[in-house]
Amino acid sequence: MNLRKAGAAAAIATALALTAAACGSDDDKSSGTDGKKDKIVVGIKYDQPGIGLKEPDGSFSGMDVQVATYVAKELGYDEKDIEFKETKSANRETALANDEVDFIVASYSINDERKQKVDFAGPYFLAHQDLLVRAGEKFTDAKELNGKKLCSVTGSTSAQNMKKDIAPDAQLVERGGYSECVSALQNGAVDALTTDDSILAGYAAQPANKGKFELSGLKLSDESYGIGTKKGSELTAKINKALEKMVSDGSWEKTMNDVFGPAGYKFEPAPQIGS
Known part of the structure; x- marks a missing residue:
C-alpha cells in the first residue's frame, strides 16, 4: 500500500515538473532572458496621410511611423518585431491602461488632462x-x-x-x-x-x-506631440533618450523633410525633449 502511494506521488511530481517545463518554454517565446519581449506593440493612426497611414498594400507610412520605428530600434527591436496597432483618439488612454500597446505615437497632443491618465515622452513635434x-x-x-x-x-x-x-x-x-x-x-x-x-x-x-x-493658415493653438506610455512606465525615460538621439544624429530633421517636403509644409524646429 505504501509503495503504491509512493509510486503515485512520484508520478504526480513528474507530471507537475513536465507541465512547469512546458510553461517555461512558452514564456521563453514571449520574453528573452533579459526580460525584453520578442515583439513590441505600437499604437498609431491608420488614417492620417503624412502622420500615420495604413497603405493599401498593408504597409505603414508617415512621420509617426518613422519616429516609432526609430524609437523601437533604440529599444532593441528590428522592424520585423514591431506590431503597429490602430489607436483612435478616443481610445488612446484605454489602450495604454489595458496594456493593449506598449506606447503610442499617434499625433498625441500633451495636455494636463491627459497627463493625469498617462505619461508622455517628448515632445517630438510642434x-x-x-x-x-x-x-x-x-x-x-x-x-x-x-x-x-x-x-x-x-x-x-x-x-x-x-x-x-x-x-x-x-x-x-x-x-x-x-x-x-x-x-x-x-x-x-x-x-x-x-x-x-x-x-x-x-x-x-x-x-x-x-x-x-x-x-486657412490660422495658428489657433500650439500642439506638442508626445509619445504616450502607461502611467509609471520605465519606457518613458528610455524613449526620451531615443528621441534625443534622433534629434542629435540628424535623423529627426531628415524624417521631417522626407515626410513634409512634398506637401510644402514648413515644420517647426525640433522641440526640447523632456520640456
Whole structure:
C-alpha cells in the first residue's frame, strides 16, 4: 500500500515538473532572458496621410511611423518585431491602461488632462491647430467660425479647443476619423475640417485632393506631440533618450523633410525633449 502511494506521488511530481517545463518554454517565446519581449506593440493612426497611414498594400507610412520605428530600434527591436496597432483618439488612454500597446505615437497632443491618465515622452513635434477648407474659401479670423459647421474627430484636442475657447458657437460635428470629415467637407456637409496643420497638410497633398482643398493658415493653438506610455512606465525615460538621439544624429530633421517636403509644409524646429 505504501509503495503504491509512493509510486503515485512520484508520478504526480513528474507530471507537475513536465507541465512547469512546458510553461517555461512558452514564456521563453514571449520574453528573452533579459526580460525584453520578442515583439513590441505600437499604437498609431491608420488614417492620417503624412502622420500615420495604413497603405493599401498593408504597409505603414508617415512621420509617426518613422519616429516609432526609430524609437523601437533604440529599444532593441528590428522592424520585423514591431506590431503597429490602430489607436483612435478616443481610445488612446484605454489602450495604454489595458496594456493593449506598449506606447503610442499617434499625433498625441500633451495636455494636463491627459497627463493625469498617462505619461508622455517628448515632445517630438510642434503643430498648430488650423482649418482645412474648400479651395478659395479661407477663413481669416477665428471669430468667423461661430455659426459655421466644423468637423473634427471625437476625443481630439482640436474638438475640445473649438468647444471651449476658439469658437464656442460653431456647430461642431464629430466623426470617428478624419477621412470622414474630409468627405463631409468635399460634399458640402461642413464648412471646414479642424485639426493640426500637420495632419491637414497631409490630406491636402494627397493626389486625389490636389487643388480641392487648402489650409486657412490660422495658428489657433500650439500642439506638442508626445509619445504616450502607461502611467509609471520605465519606457518613458528610455524613449526620451531615443528621441534625443534622433534629434542629435540628424535623423529627426531628415524624417521631417522626407515626410513634409512634398506637401510644402514648413515644420517647426525640433522641440526640447523632456520640456
